Amino acid sequence: xxxxxxxxxxxxxxxxxxxVDHPEAFWDKIAKNNFIWQKHWYKTFEWDQKNTHIKWFLGxxxxxxxxxxDRHLIHNADKTAIIFEPNNPDEPHQEISYADLAKSVxxxxxxxKDQGVQKGDRVCIYLPMIPELAITVLACARIxxxxxxxxxxxxxxxxxxxxxxxxxxxxxxxxGGFRGPKTxxxxxxxxxxxxxxxxxxxxxxxxxxxxxxxxxxGRDLWLKPLFDQASDQCPATTMDAEDPLFIxxxxxxxxxxxxxxxxxxGYMVYAAYTFKNVFQYAxxxxxxxxADIGWIxxxxxxxxxxxxxxxxxxxxxGVPSYPDFGRFWxxxxxxxxxxxxxxxxxxxxxxxxxLDFVSPYNLSSLKVxxxxxxxxxxxAWQWYFKHIGGGKVPIVxxxxxxxxxxxxxxxxxxxxxxxxxxxxxxxxGIQPVLLDDQGQEITETEASGLLFIKHPWPSIARTIWGxxxxxxxxxxxxxTDKYMTGDGATRDAKxxxxxxxxxxxxxxxxxxNLGTAPIExxxxxxxxxxxxxxxxxxxxxxxxxxxxxxILKGHPDSEENLKSAIxxxxxxxxxxxxxxxxxxxxxxxxxxxxGKIMRRILRNIAQKNFDALGxxxxxLNPEIxxxxxxxxxxxx
Ligand code: WT7
Numbered sequence: 001x002x003x004x005x006x007x008x009x010x011x012x013x014x015x016x017x018x019x020v021d022h023p024e025a026f027w028d029k030i031a032k033n034n035f036i037w038q039k040h041w042y043k044t045f046e047w048d049q050k051n052t053h054i055k056w057f058l059g060x061x062x063x064x065x066x067x068x069x070d071r072h073l074i075h076n077a078d079k080t081a082i083i084f085e086p087n088n089p090d091e092p093h094q095e096i097s098y099a100d101l102a103k104s105v106x107x108x109x110x111x112x113k114d115q116g117v118q119k120g121d122r123v124c125i126y127l128p129m130i131p132e133l134a135i136t137v138l139a140c141a142r143i144x145x146x147x148x149x150x151x152x153x154x155x156x157x158x159x160x161x162x163x164x165x166x167x168x169x170x171x172x173x174x175x176g177g178f179r180g181p182k183t184x185x186x187x188x189x190x191x192x193x194x195x196x197x198x199x200x201x202x203x204x205x206x207x208x209x210x211x212x213x214x215x216x217x218g219r220d221l222w223l224k225p226l227f228d229q230a231s232d233q234c235p236a237t238t239m240d241a242e243d244p245l246f247i248x249x250x251x252x253x254x255x256x257x258x259x260x261x262x263x264x265x266g267y268m269v270y271a272a273y274t275f276k277n278v279f280q281y282a283x284x285x286x287x288x289x290x291a292d293i294g295w296i297x298x299x300x301x302x303x304x305x306x307x308x309x310x311x312x313x314x315x316x317x318g319v320p321s322y323p324d325f326g327r328f329w330x331x332x333x334x335x336x337x338x339x340x341x342x343x344x345x346x347x348x349x350x351x352x353x354x355l356d357f358v359s360p361y362n363l364s365s366l367k368v369x370x371x372x373x374x375x376x377x378x379x380a381w382q383w384y385f386k387h388i389g390g391g392k393v394p395i396v397x398x399x400x401x402x403x404x405x406x407x408x409x410x411x412x413x414x415x416x417x418x419x420x421x422x423x424x425x426x427x428x429g430i431q432p433v434l435l436d437d438q439g440q441e442i443t444e445t446e447a448s449g450l451l452f453i454k455h456p457w458p459s460i461a462r463t464i465w466g467x468x469x470x471x472x473x474x475x476x477x478x479x480t481d482k483y484m485t486g487d488g489a490t491r492d493a494k495x496x497x498x499x500x501x502x503x504x505x506x507x508x509x510x511x512x513n514l515g516t517a518p519i520e521x522x523x524x525x526x527x528x529x530x531x532x533x534x535x536x537x538x539x540x541x542x543x544x545x546x547x548x549x550x551i552l553k554g555h556p557d558s559e560e561n562l563k564s565a566i567x568x569x570x571x572x573x574x575x576x577x578x579x580x581x582x583x584x585x586x587x588x589x590x591x592x593x594x595g596k597i598m599r600r601i602l603r604n605i606a607q608k609n610f611d612a613l614g615x616x617x618x619x620l621n622p623e624i625x626x627x628x629x630x631x632x633x634x635x636x
């Protein structure tokens with residue numbers, strides 16, 4: 001029996017059971033029967049628990065682009081692979097067929113090769129959501145270069161840190177990008193970053209906005225002339241299943257971002273399998289994920305998962321509020337989108353606006369609605385269900401992470417029940433467990449605890465680029481035989497999971513994963529700042545907002561100016577997404593005797609829950625609590 005496409009609750013249950021009883025046999029069959037491999041693997045799975053080395057499909061050889069592109073050319077060459085909807089609705093859209101996409105990918109692959117890029121080299125991609133982004137990602141995969149896409153909202157220092165960490169010799173960027181009413185000058189951000197990246201020999205520049213760009217002689221080249229003259233034939237480089245496919249950076253609990261490494265074989269199998277089932281993609285469907293390809297959601301569910309299934313995937317360059325708050329719904333009507341996947345923060349922001357932005361549009365094409373990135377609250381869920389889904393379309397709340405490569409816990413639409421605010425059941429191959437504070441597995445079904453995953457699945461990130469010890473520590477440090485997610489969860493009597501949020505120093509703001517440490521490092525760069533602590537405070541649209549407690553080492557002329565200067569530091573070191581919503585200046589921070597900041601106390605103080613502070617007498621500096629309360633009371 002094929003477990004690839006799960007069409008009923010019964011098929012799902014059987015597949016799930018099989019995947020737990022015999023994980024290797026389960027994935028072996030799916031991988032063998034649904035993909036093109038150049039060489040079959042000699043061993044399905046290997047897990048060296050002592051050194052935390054995880055491998056899938058050992059000795060198997062493939063090129064992922066043969067599965068994304070070449071194989072569809074036989075029967076579906078003219079089918080639309082990518083629909084590109086530009087920021088400006090008056091600019092013509094593009095429909096790129098599988099045949100055209102394959103040609104463009106080959107051309108780009110040849111351009112990269114001509115520039116000296118070889119298998120295993122790292123290529124940094126810093127582009128807006130334009131077709132060249134998709135093409136460059138796939139071109140890297142075609143020749144076995146490891147892509148490192150950096151979200152084009154990151155600042156020049158954040159970009160430089162990512163380029164240097166994995167030593168990218170080449171950067172692909174554009175003159176600029178369109179985002180709503182704004183034009184963003186990407187090239188000058190790259191120029192600034194590269195002042196600190198001696199390793200970069202070459203930048204290829206896409207002309208998108210046609211604004212003036214300073215081209216550095218000997219380093220910068222416009223892409224178009226190279227692309228136009230490149231051959232549209234490029235053999236696919238043979239890759240081992242365990243060769244890295246890409247690096248994608250995510251925040252952690254120290255200032256340095258973690259370069260998560262995903263590999264060719266396992267990632268392909270899991271991204272494709274989960275796309276098919278979580279979205280129940282069927283022939284002629286039009287699928288749209290509104291994420292940016294700079295995040296894992298875009299990697300797995302705009303590009304790799306959909307294209308592996310021969311789907312039509314929509315790429316949107318703009319923002320939900322431009323030209324007005326009806327843009328998402330206009331796009332759904334325009335292309336008769338069948339599956340729509342977005343973030344709770346976008347839903348909350350749009351739900352706040354008048355329904356007059358929704359009602360003009362015919363949304364009857366929709367069959368599945370998805371959410372990802374953060375917990376979805378009941379109100380937002382109900383609004384999405386009622387006003388976008390017309391009370392009929394199932395919602396899949398998908399829980400997963402950059403590190404997991406694909407969706408881990410989610411309902412299957414019309415197959416397993418959706419429950420508002422619950423990600424519900426694990427997908428086949430995923431064995432969640434809840435641990436208590438002592439690290440003991442909780443055996444009762446109804447429980448709350450720390451979410452761990454028992455058996456590695458094919459698309460688990462294999463390592464952190466250049467720092468395997470940090471990988472071991474972060475994910476397998478607590479329990480060597482279980483992956484630590486860093487999230488807390490509640491399980492109901494039927495085994496449904498509800499994700500309650502991070503239990504570490506990561507804050508999810510508008511669906512973006514932000515570490516407190518890098519933000520604090522950026523704040524501390526300001527000459528008047530001695531120390532700082534950033535915490536998350538519940539926010540009605542963003543999920544969490546950022547609140548900073550800051551100790552100064554001098555007197556500012558104006559507190560307001562200092563606050564904007566501090567946010568300027570954050571914008572410069574990380575990007576505008578990490579700016580603080582609120583900050584207070586304080587004489588000290590509550591610390592334990594070992595010097596650790598007590599964030600729990602700060603969270604309560606920031607929310608003015610002064611009665612919930614608990615026993616503070618064991619602090620190193622208990623007197624600071626009363627002072628902080630005063631600071632907050634003075635704040636309006
Ligand atoms: C963290 C991972 C992978 C998608 C984009 C985010 C939170 C993600 C959900 C959900 C509750 C969620 C978790 C997770 N998260 N999806 N459906 N319900 N929380 O990837 O940036 O690596 O962040 O996002 O806290 O650990 P990421």
